[in-house]
Amino acid sequence: MNSGRIITVNGPVVRATGMRDFSMREMVTVGHLSLLGEIIRLEGEEALVQVYEDTAGLTVGEPVTGSGSPLSMTLGPGLMGSIFDGIGRPLARLMEKEGAFVTRGVSVPQVDPDRTWEVTPLGKVGDVVTPGTVLASVKETSLVEHRILVPAGLAGEILSILPSGFHRASSVVAKIRDARGKERSVPMITRWPVRTPRPIAERLLPDEPLLTGQRVIDGLFPLSKGGVAAIPGGFGTGKTVTQHQLAKWSDAQIVVYIGCGERGNEMTQVLEEFPVLEDPRSGKPLMERTILIANTSNMPVAAREASIYTGITLAEYYRDMGYDVALMADSTSRWAEALREISGRLGEIPAEEGFPAYLPTRIAEFYERAGKVTTLGGTRGSISIIGAVSPPGGDFTEPVTRHTKRFIRCFWALDQQLARSRHFPAISWIDSYSEYGDEVKDWYAANVNPSWASLRERAREILAEDDKIQQIIRLVGEDVLPDDQKLTALTASLLKNGYLQQGAFGPDSYCPPEKGLAILDLLLGFHEKADRLLKRGCPLSLLKGIKELVELTHLREIPAEMKEAFADLKKRLFERMETVDRERIAPGREG
Incomplete structure (x- = not known):
C-alpha cells in the first residue's frame, strides 16, 4: 500500500510528498485519524489532496495512505430510504456507532453486507446473458423492486445462480463464463466511481x-x-x-x-x-x-x-x-x-x-x-x-x-x-x-386534453400582453384603457389568482393535470366569450357584475373528481353572459 507524508495543511487542501506512485483522483486516508481525501493534483513527488473532513489538528509529517481506487459509492440493496452525508456515509449507522456527534475518520459500510434479503432469481443455469440483463430481484421496499443486473462489459453463460430464498447482501448472485471461457462472479453489492457516468445503450x-x-x-x-x-x-x-x-x-x-x-x-x-x-x-x-x-x-x-x-x-x-x-x-x-x-x-x-x-x-x-x-x-x-x-x-x-x-x-x-x-x-x-x-404536446394531446398546446400558448400570450398593460396602468390608471385591454387585464388577474397561485399545504397542494387543464379551459373560455360580446357592443362593466365571475377565482377549491362542477359552472357562466347581453339590447334598455 502506497504511503506519503504531509508537508503543508491549507484548510481542506493538504500537500503531501512521497506520492509518485499514487494516481489522480485516488482516494487516500490522511493523518493518524485516517481522514478521507482525494488526490486532485500530482506534481512529481508531491500531491495535493482535498480532504472531506475537518483538517483541524493535522500536523506536518503525518502519513497519507493510498487506497488504489477513486471515490466510489457502494451500490446494492439497502440504499432506498437511507440518509447519507456528502461522501456517501449512512448517517443512521454513524449515529449508532458514534452517537449524535460524528467523530472524524470514522468509516462504516455504505450498504450493510450482513443484512439478509429475499432474492428471487430471474435467470437459470445455461442462460446466455448480456450487459444489463436482470439476474435476480430483491424486494428492497414495498414500493421498489431492486434488480441485480449483469454489469457492463460482461456477457456469457450462467454457470450458477442463487436459489430463491434469503441471502446476505455480501453473497455472489451468479457466476458467468465469459467469451474467453473465464469464470466471472456477479456480487449483490458493487462499487462505482462517482465521477464516472454509468454506460447506457x-x-x-x-x-x-x-x-x-x-x-x-x-x-x-x-x-x-x-x-x-x-x-x-x-x-x-x-x-x-x-x-x-x-x-x-x-x-x-x-x-x-x-x-x-x-x-x-x-x-x-x-x-x-x-x-x-x-x-x-x-x-x-x-x-x-x-x-x-x-x-x-x-x-x-x-x-x-x-x-x-x-x-x-x-x-x-x-x-x-x-x-x-x-x-x-x-x-x-x-x-x-x-x-x-x-x-x-x-x-x-x-x-x-x-x-x-x-x-x-x-x-x-x-x-x-x-x-x-x-x-x-x-x-x-x-x-x-x-x-x-x-x-x-x-x-x-x-x-x-x-x-x-x-x-x-x-x-x-x-x-x-x-x-x-x-x-x-x-x-x-x-x-x-x-x-x-413542443416535445410533450403529443403526450398531453393523447393522455390529458387535445387542446393543451393551444390553451398553454393562449394563456402565455394573455399574461405577456397584460405585463405591457400593467405598465400603462401604473402610469395613467385603468380608466383610460379600452375595454379589450381591460378584459385582458381581468383575465390575467383570474389566471394569476385562480390558476397560477397554488398553496404548498392543504388539498390544493397537488393538482392533477386534468383538473389544471379544466381550470385553464374555463378561464380562457370566459375570455373568448367576453371578447365576442365586446365586439357586439356589450360593455365590460356589465360583464364584471356577473356573480358567477367570482367563482372563477375559486376554481382550485373544486375537488378534482367533481368534473361535472366545471361543466356546470361553464354552462351557467356563458348563459348568464348571454342574458346580460340580451338585456342590454332589450326594449327600453337601449340608452
Whole structure:
C-alpha cells in the first residue's frame, strides 16, 4: 500500500510528498485519524489532496495512505430510504456507532453486507446473458423492486445462480463464463466511481412530461422525464419549498434529494417531514422510494463538492434498473462556492467573481448525466434533474445562473415581488421558459386534453400582453384603457389568482393535470366569450357584475373528481353572459 507524508495543511487542501506512485483522483486516508481525501493534483513527488473532513489538528509529517481506487459509492440493496452525508456515509449507522456527534475518520459500510434479503432469481443455469440483463430481484421496499443486473462489459453463460430464498447482501448472485471461457462472479453489492457516468445503450427524446401536480409547471413550463430544470431565486422566494413539492408529488418512481450546502434547519425539515409523508399514489411512506443526501453548510466544504456526484451516481444506478428518477439538487450555487473555495486554496487563477475557469465545464458534466435512455438491458429509464440556484441578491446575471442557463432547457425563475405579495409558487410567468413544450404536446394531446398546446400558448400570450398593460396602468390608471385591454387585464388577474397561485399545504397542494387543464379551459373560455360580446357592443362593466365571475377565482377549491362542477359552472357562466347581453339590447334598455 502506497504511503506519503504531509508537508503543508491549507484548510481542506493538504500537500503531501512521497506520492509518485499514487494516481489522480485516488482516494487516500490522511493523518493518524485516517481522514478521507482525494488526490486532485500530482506534481512529481508531491500531491495535493482535498480532504472531506475537518483538517483541524493535522500536523506536518503525518502519513497519507493510498487506497488504489477513486471515490466510489457502494451500490446494492439497502440504499432506498437511507440518509447519507456528502461522501456517501449512512448517517443512521454513524449515529449508532458514534452517537449524535460524528467523530472524524470514522468509516462504516455504505450498504450493510450482513443484512439478509429475499432474492428471487430471474435467470437459470445455461442462460446466455448480456450487459444489463436482470439476474435476480430483491424486494428492497414495498414500493421498489431492486434488480441485480449483469454489469457492463460482461456477457456469457450462467454457470450458477442463487436459489430463491434469503441471502446476505455480501453473497455472489451468479457466476458467468465469459467469451474467453473465464469464470466471472456477479456480487449483490458493487462499487462505482462517482465521477464516472454509468454506460447506457441509447439516448431517447424527452417526449413524456414529468407530472408535478403544480399547475404553473405542468400547464405553462413543463419538464420532461429525462429533462433538466433550474429554479433560481433570491432569499425567501421559495426554492426549497418548490423542490419539496416536486419531490413529494412528481410522478417519478425514485427521488434522490441532495441538500448541498443549505442551512441545517432546512435539511432538518426534510429529514423530519419525508419519513412521515405519505406517497400520494400508493399510500405508503414516501421514504420507501426516496434517498436523502444531507451535506449542510456547516459540514466540510470539500464533501459539499462531492455530494453532487454521490447523488447522481445513485440516480444512475436506479435508472439502469428501468426506473424514472427525479434528482433535486439544493443548491448548485453552494456547490459552485465549494469549487471556488477549493480553487482558491490551490492558487488557481480565478475567473469572474472568483469562480474557477472550469465552472461551466463542471456544471455541464453534472447536467449531462440526466436524460431519458435505453439501458444496457433494453429497458427505458430516465433521470430528471431539478437544480436550485441561489444568486446573491437575486441577480440572474451572476456566473452560476448564467452558465446554468446554457445547459438547461427549463427555467423556473422565482420572483421576489411575487414572493413578497404572498403569491406562491413565485414562478415568474414572464422570465420563465420551457423548451420541452413542443416535445410533450403529443403526450398531453393523447393522455390529458387535445387542446393543451393551444390553451398553454393562449394563456402565455394573455399574461405577456397584460405585463405591457400593467405598465400603462401604473402610469395613467385603468380608466383610460379600452375595454379589450381591460378584459385582458381581468383575465390575467383570474389566471394569476385562480390558476397560477397554488398553496404548498392543504388539498390544493397537488393538482392533477386534468383538473389544471379544466381550470385553464374555463378561464380562457370566459375570455373568448367576453371578447365576442365586446365586439357586439356589450360593455365590460356589465360583464364584471356577473356573480358567477367570482367563482372563477375559486376554481382550485373544486375537488378534482367533481368534473361535472366545471361543466356546470361553464354552462351557467356563458348563459348568464348571454342574458346580460340580451338585456342590454332589450326594449327600453337601449340608452
